[in-house]
Amino acid sequence: MLDDVDRKLLDLLSANARISLKELAAEAGLSSPSTADRLRKLDERGVITGYTVDVNPSTLGYTLQAVVRVRPMPGMLHIVEKLIIDTPEFIECDKITGDDCFVAKLLVRDMEQLDTILDRIAEKAQTNTSIVKSSPVKRRLPPLTGG
The missing domain is CATH 3.30.70.920 (Lrp/AsnC effector binding domain/regulation of amino acid metabolism (RAM) domain)
Incomplete structure (x- = not known):
């Protein structure tokens, strides 16, 4: 299950997959290590399957x-x-x-x-x-x- 913080992180990453960890943490109201840990857990659970670039x-x-x-x-x-x-x-x-x-x-x-x-x-x-x-x-x- 996703909590509100996970949803916030996914929303931020879907809008800008190149966002820095520091910016992502600040936007989500977390520390950088907490944000990194949450991202790792989302990766391990298969929620996040990759990061990409959008090309015109x-x-x-x-x-x-x-x-x-x-x-x-x-x-x-x-x-x-x-x-x-x-x-x-x-x-x-x-x-x-x-x-x-x-x-x-x-x-x-x-x-x-x-x-x-x-x-x-x-x-x-x-x-x-x-x-x-x-x-x-x-x-x-x-x-x-x-x-």
Whole structure:
């Protein structure tokens, strides 16, 4: 279970994973050693699984984001999964229930690159692609209240 201090630490880290331990401790009203101990315990419990950097893809030339639903042809599930894993432009993928087996997010520089990637998959699966216009809700933590 998370207490109020743990929730505060997670909120602060989700807003800025680069915050210094000293700043984090001050914001949470703790000493630096107490804060470090709490972070270690959150790591050990698997609550915190890593620290990351958020990069703006467009600054790297990735102008299009697509959401691709993928339905492998019979006997192709593992081959398609490996193809998705081995294609670095797929930045996220979930194996799901329902008619499709995967929902994946893809970053590409242009439509030509999108077509090239989807053509490789189309040999082994049906795809349904939507271009992302905007992201009104960025990845965020779920509510940390309650137990």
